[in-house]
Amino acid sequence: MQNSDNKYYIGVMSGTSLDAIDVTITSFDDSVEIVSSKSFDIPLPIRQSIESLCSPGDNEIHRMSELDNQLAQLFASSINSLIDSLKIDRRRIQAIGSHGQxxxxxxxxxxPYTLQIGNGALISKLTGITTVTDFRRADIAAGGQGAPLVPAFHSSIFSKSTKSRVILNIGGMANITILNNQPSVAISGFDTGPGNILLNEWILLQQNLNYDKDGAWSASQNYDEYLLELMLQDSYFQLPPPKSTGREYFNLSWVKNCIASLNKPVSVSIVQSTLCELTARSICDAISKYAHKTDEVVLCGGGAHNKDLVSRIKTISGLNVISSAEFGIDPDFVEAAAFAWLSKQTLEEIPANIPGVTGADQPVVLGAIYPRSLRDT
Ligand SMILES: Nc1ncnc2c1ncn2[C@@H]1O[C@H](COP(=O)(O)OP(=O)(O)OP(=O)(O)O)[C@@H](O)[C@H]1O
Ligand SMILES: [Mg+2]
Incomplete structure (x- = not known):
């Protein structure tokens, strides 16, 4: 419930799937409470500009700098509309944590480098709220992967239990946080590989759809075991953690290369089924190899809605798989809430990377702060 003394933090997440901008207004006073959240559409021209900047091309600096501002305008208008709909006093909002694109x-x-854009100075100017961005660079500067950064947040919410849990986020990529019930066992986690990305890219190419709703298409066929084995031989899956990945590695070209190496015809629907099995198998292999004491899997991210994918994960792992909704956190907004929480850690100068997860040589305070303009107080 909203309390007149509560302090609020806003989290903004636009992930690799480019499906939406997720915004949450969250308080962390007694426990985590998502006060309000909403997903906002990404207009097609902006989506296309993002996609074209994800791989090398001409005139990148100019295109990137314009997109940096366009994204900031989009993030700020989304934030402002959510605040206005709630009639919250802006002065109670301590910070915006914007992951960036x-x-x-x-x-x-x-x-090493990582680049997330969405001009923090402009977001701060357009909202009148202190904005934290660029969360990944300090971890990379400390020798880490810059990812995943959500495990500390997962731990703050899901670790108080007699059960050993894996928090599984299925976004564009899939990542796990391993929370052992023995406090002496360090938190670990990593990107297991593709989440929704390959499923989305294949159905877009074949059926001009953004995603395979409920996994209906992948569920309509059996997978091809040879294609699956060939895909699973990719070195990323064998690599020990710490490791992280992105759409510059797992993408449509990756799928096409695997099909080309198969040397036999395979139907487009069998490919979709095989990609779904690959996603499930790579997640479950990572859990059985690095978290074999798991009692339950807590699921979040858009992939939680893919019935076929979730059913395959349940079958392969044999584990109890539950939604983060059972802990009062909507699976679609765990990541956005995590960046709200990370902005709080930044303002309080609390390190929030976990070196055992990212491979950094030390815990570091994450993020770059763009203070609100004093004229706006
Ligand atoms: N009903 C559904 N059936 C199948 N897939 C779904 C459904 N709803 C959402 N999805 C999938 O979830 C994706 C969005 O997930 P999410 O927003 O967690 O990813 P993201 O924005 O890339 O985040 P991240 O930063 O974690 O990678 C969609 O692109 C789609 O593939
Ligand atoms: Mg998303």
Whole structure:
């Protein structure tokens, strides 16, 4: 319930799937409470600009800088509309944590880098609220992957239990946080590989649809075991953690290369089924290899709505799989709430990366702060 003393933090997430901008207004006073949340559409021209900047091309600096501002305008108008609909006093909002749009994630480059855009100075100006962005760079500077950053938040919510849990976020990529019920066992986690990304890209190519609703298409066929084995041989799946990945690695070209190596015809619907099995199998393999003591899996991210994918994960793992909704947190807004929480850690100068997860050489305070304009007080 809204309390007149509560302090609020806003989280803004626009992930690799480019499905929507998720905004939450959250308080962390007694426990985590998502006061309000909404997903906002990404207009097609902006989506196309993001997609074209995700791979090398001409005139990148100019295109990126314009998109940086366009995204900030879009984030700010989404935030402002959610605040206005609730009639919350802006002065009670301590910060906006804006993840930004990843256009390149290269943690294993010789000089590692990651790039999330959505101009924090402009968001701060257009909302009148202190804005924290650029959460991943400090971890990369400390030698980490810059990802995943949500495990500390997952731990703050889901770790108080006699059960050993895996928090599984199925966004564009899939990532797990391993929370052992023995406090002496360190928190761990990593990107297991593709989440929704390959399923989305294949159905877009074949049927011009943004996603396979409820996994109806993938469920309509059996998978091809040879294609599956070939895909599972990709070195990313064998790589030990810490590791993170993105759409510059797992994408349509990756799928096409695997099909080309198969050397036999395969129907487009069998490919969709095989991609769904690959996603489920790579997640379950990671859990059985690195979290074999798991009692239950807590599911969040848009992939939680894919019935076929979730059913495959249940069958392969044999584990109890429950939604984060059972803990009062809508699975579609866990990531946005995490960035609201991360902005609080930044303002309080609390390190929020977990070196055992990202591979950083030390805990670091994450994020760049763009203070609200004093004229706006
Ligand atoms: N009913 C549904 N059936 C199948 N898939 C769904 C359904 N609803 C959502 N999805 C999938 O979830 C995706 C969006 O998930 P999400 O918003 O968690 O990903 P994201 O924005 O890439 O986030 P992240 O930063 O975690 O990668 C959609 O693109 C779609 O593939
Ligand atoms: Mg999303």
């Amino acid at each position: 990843t256009i390149r994630h290269m943690p294993n480059n010789k000089l």
